[in-house]
Amino acid sequence: MRRKTRVAPGWCYLVLLFGCAAAAHPVRGQTPEPLRLVTPEGHTGSVTSAGFSHDGRWVVTASKDRTARVWEVATGREVMLLRGHTKGVTAAAFSPDDQWVVTASLDDTARVWDVTGHTAAVNAAAFSPDGHQVVTASNDGTARVWEPATGREVAAFRGHKGPVNSAAFSPDGRRVVTAGNDSTARVWDVATRGSAGGASAVIREHDPVNSAAFSPNGRWVATVSGKIAQVWNVAMRRQVVVFRRHAGLVTSVAFSPDGRRVVTASYDSTARVWVAATGQQVIRSLRGHAHSVLSASFSPDGRKVVTASGDQTARVWEAATGGTLALLGGHTNRVTSAALSPDGRWGVTANGDKTARVWDNAGHEVAVLPGHTDCALSAAFSPDGEKVVTVSVDNTARVWQVTTGREVA
Structure with a gap:
């Protein structure tokens, strides 16, 4: 599931070196000098081999640091x-169809890797209801479904004409809804694996869709676009209700567990709780953040709301009154996402400081999840509350054990 990106100015010299290594004499006009390996940024040991993909778009490198890495030729970015x-x-080499890389190692094994995953920042991730799959949304214009136990990609949904901002499963796990910068939300059938005719439903907005979520009964989809949120009848592709009181861009939307309420987050530094059926605001607003609110969601019992903000904090609120129950501080950059575990014991935040953090229900930090090499954009719990999936601008999704902070996929 890992798809990493980093500017690597050194890699191009490595490829040129291997391309010229067979020449008996230096290129005309070149000063004779010993050939040497220039390690791409990212490898921490000597590079042992390098080779192009058959379409010429990628280079794969192998290293004594126990890794292989895939690089984009046009930009020099590390993408995997x-x-x-x-x-x-x-040694490392591409398969003839460029779908796989085979590596050989001093550990007496050869491995075959699927290299067809995301090639740009991953914006969001969510577990399926049974915890056996994860869906990710990316700036590469796709959403993908993975097996977290193996890291194997099992479906890729293509159709958005631009970045995909969010992705979420339906309550029965049979569908995925995605939100895109192309001003659409799309519903996909997981069983088709993205290979049969595109989305089963397309909802068209006037502005980029920043977030989309299914209702608990699976009949409705909530979307946010511009300064409004809307609920749609999926089967009819018909708008049911509109929520219109935010003064800034709306960044996220989520249903309560019983489907009767909706919570939205906005650049106007507030979150708001609404009646899903009518669009009436339940309470005036959740006020307290000093900067944009980037995400908002309900606790599993529907009694709390957790928000993440550009003011470097997350907050837990009483959904009925708007009172603040806990302040999750200590971050050194904006908090991009926050969620509560299914049993209500834990909270998780994703941060611009490249980490995710786990909190207990008293607001005490209990674990830091390091490893991403760029801003962490989203974090979500598995249905059993034992794992967390995080995604990042570094093109990767990672799965962690909550109680130990150990990366497991």
């Missing part, structure tokens, strides 16, 4: 980290 060998990697 292949990690799993226990000793140095001695």
